[in-house]
Amino acid sequence: MWNGAIMRELGTRWGRGRICISAVRGSLAFALIVSLCSNGLAQKPTPLDLSEASLEDLMNMRVTSVSKREQKLSSAGAAAYVITQDDIRHSGMTNIPDLLRMVPGVDVARLNANTWAISIRGFNYRYSTKVLVLIDGRTVYTPGFSGVFWDQQDVPLEDIERIEVIRGPGGTVWGANAVNGVINIITKKASDTQGELVSVGTGSQETASGLVQYGGSAGSKGSYRAFGKYFNVADAIQPDKSAASDGWHGVHGGFRADWDFSGRDTLTVQGDLFGSSEGQTITTLFSNQLPDAHTFTNKVAVGSGNILGRWGHTFSNGSETKLQLYYDRVRRFDQAFEVLNTGDADFQYHFRLGSRHDMLAGAGYRLTDHSYTESYEITFGSGHRRDNLYNTFIQDQIQLAPSLTLTVGSKFEHNNYTGFEFEPSAQVVWTATNRQTVWASASRAIRQPSWFDAESKLDAATFPLGGGGFGLVQLDGNPNTKAETLLDFEAGYRIQVSKQLSLDATAFNSHYSRLQSLEPGTPYFTFDPLPAHLVTPSYWDNLAHAHDYGAELSANWNVTGGWRLSPGFSYLQMKVGTDPSSHDTSTAASVGDSPKYQAQLRSTVKLPHRIEWDTSAYYVGGLRIGPVPSYTRLDTRFGWSIKEGVEFSVAGQNLLRPDHLEFFDGLQVNPTLVRRSVVGRVTWRF
Amino acid sequence: MAILVHRNLTCRLVLLAIAATAGHVHAAESVPDEYQVKAAFLFNFAKFVEWPSIAFKGPEDPIAICVMGQNPFGTALEDVVRDKTVANRAFVVRGVLNTQQAASCQILFVSASERKRFRILLDELKGRSILTVGEGDDFMANGGIINFRLKDARVRIEIDAGAANRAGLHVSSKLLSLAERK
Numbered sequence: 001m002w003n004g005a006i007m008r009e010l011g012t013r014w015g016r017g018r019i020c021i022s023a024v025r026g027s028l029a030f031a032l033i034v035s036l037c038s039n040g041l042a043q044k045p046t047p048l049d050l051s052e053a054s055l056e057d058l059m060n061m062r063v064t065s066v067s068k069r070e071q072k073l074s075s076a077g078a079a080a081y082v083i084t085q086d087d088i089r090h091s092g093m094t095n096i097p098d099l100l101r102m103v104p105g106v107d108v109a110r111l112n113a114n115t116w117a118i119s120i121r122g123f124n125y126r127y128s129t130k131v132l133v134l135i136d137g138r139t140v141y142t143p144g145f146s147g148v149f150w151d152q153q154d155v156p157l158e159d160i161e162r163i164e165v166i167r168g169p170g171g172t173v174w175g176a177n178a179v180n181g182v183i184n185i186i187t188k189k190a191s192d193t194q195g196e197l198v199s200v201g202t203g204s205q206e207t208a209s210g211l212v213q214y215g216g217s218a219g220s221k222g223s224y225r226a227f228g229k230y231f232n233v234a235d236a237i238q239p240d241k242s243a244a245s246d247g248w249h250g251v252h253g254g255f256r257a258d259w260d261f262s263g264r265d266t267l268t269v270q271g272d273l274f275g276s277s278e279g280q281t282i283t284t285l286f287s288n289q290l291p292d293a294h295t296f297t298n299k300v301a302v303g304s305g306n307i308l309g310r311w312g313h314t315f316s317n318g319s320e321t322k323l324q325l326y327y328d329r330v331r332r333f334d335q336a337f338e339v340l341n342t343g344d345a346d347f348q349y350h351f352r353l354g355s356r357h358d359m360l361a362g363a364g365y366r367l368t369d370h371s372y373t374e375s376y377e378i379t380f381g382s383g384h385r386r387d388n389l390y391n392t393f394i395q396d397q398i399q400l401a402p403s404l405t406l407t408v409g410s411k412f413e414h415n416n417y418t419g420f421e422f423e424p425s426a427q428v429v430w431t432a433t434n435r436q437t438v439w440a441s442a443s444r445a446i447r448q449p450s451w452f453d454a455e456s457k458l459d460a461a462t463f464p465l466g467g468g469g470f471g472l473v474q475l476d477g478n479p480n481t482k483a484e485t486l487l488d489f490e491a492g493y494r495i496q497v498s499k500q501l502s503l504d505a506t507a508f509n510s511h512y513s514r515l516q517s518l519e520p521g522t523p524y525f526t527f528d529p530l531p532a533h534l535v536t537p538s539y540w541d542n543l544a545h546a547h548d549y550g551a552e553l554s555a556n557w558n559v560t561g562g563w564r565l566s567p568g569f570s571y572l573q574m575k576v577g578t579d580p581s582s583h584d585t586s587t588a589a590s591v592g593d594s595p596k597y598q599a600q601l602r603s604t605v606k607l608p609h610r611i612e613w614d615t616s617a618y619y620v621g622g623l624r625i626g627p628v629p630s631y632t633r634l635d636t637r638f639g640w641s642i643k644e645g646v647e648f649s650v651a652g653q654n655l656l657r658p659d660h661l662e663f664f665d666g667l668q669v670n671p672t673l674v675r676r677s678v679v680g681r682v683t684w685r686f
Numbered sequence: 687m688a689i690l691v692h693r694n695l696t697c698r699l700v701l702l703a704i705a706a707t708a709g710h711v712h713a714a715e716s717v718p719d720e721y722q723v724k725a726a727f728l729f730n731f732a733k734f735v736e737w738p739s740i741a742f743k744g745p746e747d748p749i750a751i752c753v754m755g756q757n758p759f760g761t762a763l764e765d766v767v768r769d770k771t772v773a774n775r776a777f778v779v780r781g782v783l784n785t786q787q788a789a790s791c792q793i794l795f796v797s798a799s800e801r802k803r804f805r806i807l808l809d810e811l812k813g814r815s816i817l818t819v820g821e822g823d824d825f826m827a828n829g830g831i832i833n834f835r836l837k838d839a840r841v842r843i844e845i846d847a848g849a850a851n852r853a854g855l856h857v858s859s860k861l862l863s864l865a866e867r868k
Contacts, residue, residue: 055861059840075756318802355783496760
């Protein structure tokens with residue numbers, strides 16, 4: 001019979017047949033011999049049978065908790081994927097954007113050393129607008145462009161508990177801008193990061209990184225952690241292989257404290273201070289120096305801070321309330337001087353009605369105060385704007401039958417651009433057997449307009465006029481801009497085929513309307529600023545639509561006890577068109593740039609002497625704009641637990657080619673190439 | 687596969703081959719899943735706990751292991767109790783939705799998905815001879831008898847002997863000695 005204790009005992013007993021089985025299980029060549037070696041029978045190896053294990057044996061067994069994640073996922077009525085801390089460690093990645101590559105359906109493209117274009121299910125762009133990103137419940141997208149500045153988001157990877165990625169609309173619970181998905185980065189509780197941690201790394205691209213963290217008790221009922229980290233990333237290279245100037249470095253300090261009072265009340269307080277500076281090569285006009293365009297290294301500097309508090313209360317009947325408040329301030333200098341202050345209050349109530357209804361209701365208010373001044377070629381209205389966002393939502397999870405649940409709900413919001421919006425959704429989950437789940441959903445989601453959509457004026461390009469002088473192409477915001485709308489239908493299937501193999505498949509059919517289009521306006525002549533010139537304005541409107549469909553597939557296969565394979569695949573077909581009333585000839589605004597096919601394979605191997613060997617390969621299809629050819633990324637990592645509390649790892653990334661291009665269109669920002677690199681790290685825990 | 691080679695010799699050859707390529711022979715441990723081990727514990731509890739005779743309808747009645755809430759075991763529970771008997775009783779595994787259905791169970795595993803209702807559930811089951819097992823910080827505080835905890839990637843159990851007594855159950859001292867008492 002098998003169990004962990006016996007396996008350890010056999011480690012040195014050559015004569016016993018049983019050692020052969022697990023040592024060679026993954027290998028075809030040894031299959032014959034394996035059958036001879038097993039338990040004196042010339043049969044297939046017996047599966048793990050714990051029924052004869054004694055209590056003491058059971059208490060000594062080391063277990064994996066993979067199924068816990070899969071169990072949570074197995075009942076979700078949406079295309080959900082969880083990146084665990086183990087996934088993060090095995091990946092060898094050093095930043096959050098790269099981690100997102102392992103989720104089928106997510107497009108990640110590195111524009112330069114400090115800039116990424118990330119989206120879900122299409123429309124990828126440096127300022128991609130349709131994904132909501134949160135860190136511990138705090139929204140990190142900028143209402144200026146309705147996008148995310150990924151260089152402003154920094155979380156020590158060792159402190160991430162998990163990253164939940166939902167592909168498809170999450171509007172009902174998460175609100176506007178969760179049109180194509182939600183990325184929720186969740187950090188570990190302070191009680192899980194106690195003691196000292198020092199981590200130091202260096203590499204060819206990540207030239208320096210250091211993290212010092214300490215966790216201790218906060219009174220008798222709480223814990224805290226505080227950390228400081230520094231990183232420095234080297235310049236990449238230009239497409240013509242000359243040196244780039246996109247290197248960046250940053251400093252980040254933060255803390256988190258959690259208290260558990262009497263099991264009924266929990267309190268979390270966390271905060272960060274972050275500063276970074278980086279370079280980019282940009283090509284831009286200067287609105288007060290027309291018509292010349294200049295290409296130069298633009299310096300970007302970011303300073304930000306936030307503080308968040310979350311109070312949870314559990315009532316004696318089991319219902320819960322949660323109140324969250326946060327304040328976030330970002331100052332960014334990037335072709336303009338931008339300050340964004342956000343204050344947010346959010347309340348949720350979770351309760352049961354009868355035995356079949358699990359209800360979640362909430363209300364929230366967000367105040368944003370945004371100023372954007374002194375830029376090279378773009379203005380935003382008067383340069384200052386204050387907005388109120390009110391929202392409320394309700395969701396009911398109904399247990400129709402023991403294996404069938406129906407979840408219906410809607411979010412209702414009021415924003416300063418389009419007024420009242422609502423986002424309803426319905427999901428059905430059928431647990432067909434205890435190994436298979438089938439789900440389907442229908443939802444409506446909206447993307448709230450950004451300040452850019454409504455009030456910007458961007459001097460995009462100049463062109464010479466026949467008789468001398470020049471014309472200026474200007475892209476203008478539209479105060480009557482509407483919210484982009486999505487009607488989405490999707491379905492999925494999850495199966496635990498065997499103890500070793502599980503599969504997850506999703507198919508989606510999405511109809512977008514009121515997508516952003518660029519409509520020509522009436523040209524006019526002006527003297528402001530001099531020299532006199534012709535202005536040919538185009539303005540943003542919502543006269544495009546799209547029909548997208550596709551599928552995502554992921555699997556986990558425990559080939560042997562120490563070897564796991566995770567393949568993934570995604571397919572996306574985008575059909576974008578303009579409405580009959582539109583005069584937009586290119587729909588360049590709405591399409592963005594995402595590959596049609598993506599695939600990946602990740603392998604994790606446990607070797608003797610506490611060594612891990614992880615390899616991942618990602619295939620990313622080509623992009624239209626550029627054009628950017630398809631590429632395959634190959635990474636490999638060795639991790640070694642030298643002794644208790646000391647870990648060493650070395651990883652090679654992008655091994656297949658010395659350099660490659662991943663994205664082209666960054667508006668004024670010029671792309672650089674992603675290079676082959678190596679990075680090493682040592683971590684001490686006391 | 688009837689290959690007539692001496693078993694031990696073949697094994698030694700295999701191991702030599704592996705040693706030559708890998709430099710060291712070490713069986714990659716087959717690591718059981720957390721819920722396979724917890725399922726085995728539930729089966730073992732039946733061996734080390736005595737129910738009063740009124741807990742069963744008759745001497746032939748099977749021991750019912752019930753799961754309330756999301757079932758995290760997959761097929762591990764059925765697999766571990768298949769064709770087994772304890773005190774001449776066979777096992778049956780079923781899922782239950784509410785306390786009425788749970789009333790006829792001997793062992794009730796309450797999934798973490800029911801966390802919000804631990805108190806109500808356990809209150810409603812008071813007085814019945816049901817061994818309530820859960821996994822969660824507040825399961826015992828709300829009246830549960832056995833709680834699973836994960837420590838250093840190993841499954842540990844906590845037992846509230848007082849709650850077991852009040853439920854009319856007799857827990858063997860062997861099981862109590864292995865548990866972290868509460």
